Amino acid sequence: MSAKIITITSGKGGVGKTTAVANIAVALASDGKKVCCIDGDIGLRNLDVVMGLENRIVYDLVDVIEGRCRLRQAMIRDKRLPELYLIPAAQTRDKSAVSPSDMVRLCDELRPEVDWVLIDSPAGIERGFRNAIAAADEVLVITNPEVSAVRDADRVVGLLEAEGKGAPSLVINRLNPSMVRNHDMLSAEDVLDLLAIPLIGIVPEDESVIVGTNRGTPIALDGKSKAGQAFRNIALRLQGQQVPFLDLDAHDGLWARLQRLTGRK
């Protein structure tokens, strides 16, 4: 095995990095792949709660890097999926506890063990971001169709280009199709035109994301939610499959469709 290492980053906080990591990881693991997630947000640990693994933490990322445990001991195994693991962030340390070369070394050790490594980057463009992208083979930039999120995503894309990381792929998260139709939200095309990087996924705004996070059950595990489907599609595209983008209009009620028919959009 030689894992592919993917980092998910955004610049701005709160756009859905952690949710995306948890759901893409769950989707890859459901496809039978061996996946390890790393929470790169040292001091603000969260991937553990989103994945529902918070009660099982013994060792963390900094423990591995500082030699207090072996890599295997810090990998928490998810009970729902046999081949899904999490290396949690340290909660009582800060970003300076890890260096970019530490991350490269850790990921090199992880590479022969799994198929995919997903790194959850902290918000910002400082040390934590540098650590998170150091070992990445591929970077996904996630944004919301909203002015400040797009601007910050553009900064991050510029920094990744300057680092020689190549063009990252774009995830547009929390798109609200009815607001887009009313011209009250940037469309996926608008965001794509502004950022000018390849698109890998569009995830609609979906209340079940919050319900899933409440329970520690990523929604990609359940078959019904649209956002879950969108995350599963991203996982398929990462694996090289051509998957058409979801028709986000299909979920509309009769009223919205009638409005469009009568040209009232």
Add this chain to the structure above:
Amino acid sequence: MSSFFERLSGRPSSAQSAKERLQLVLIHDRTDLTPAELEALKDDILTVISRHVDIDPDAVQIGLERRGREQRLVADIPLKSVSRRHAG
């Protein structure tokens, strides 16, 4: 619904203003060039060019353009023709 009234009122939709504002902001973020610095650059370019050829400063257009992730400084500088210069 708001966009319906906006179209009645002739104002651009909020999505449209978001896009236009972002287009401008991203150009300046990417080039690290403020609008004031761009003005100063334009003035310098005009000074250098008019040292060699006759130009009409009011007809000059210099601006930043975005093509994908690339920014270009695009200048359109009409030159006054020799005959017109002699006639004038």
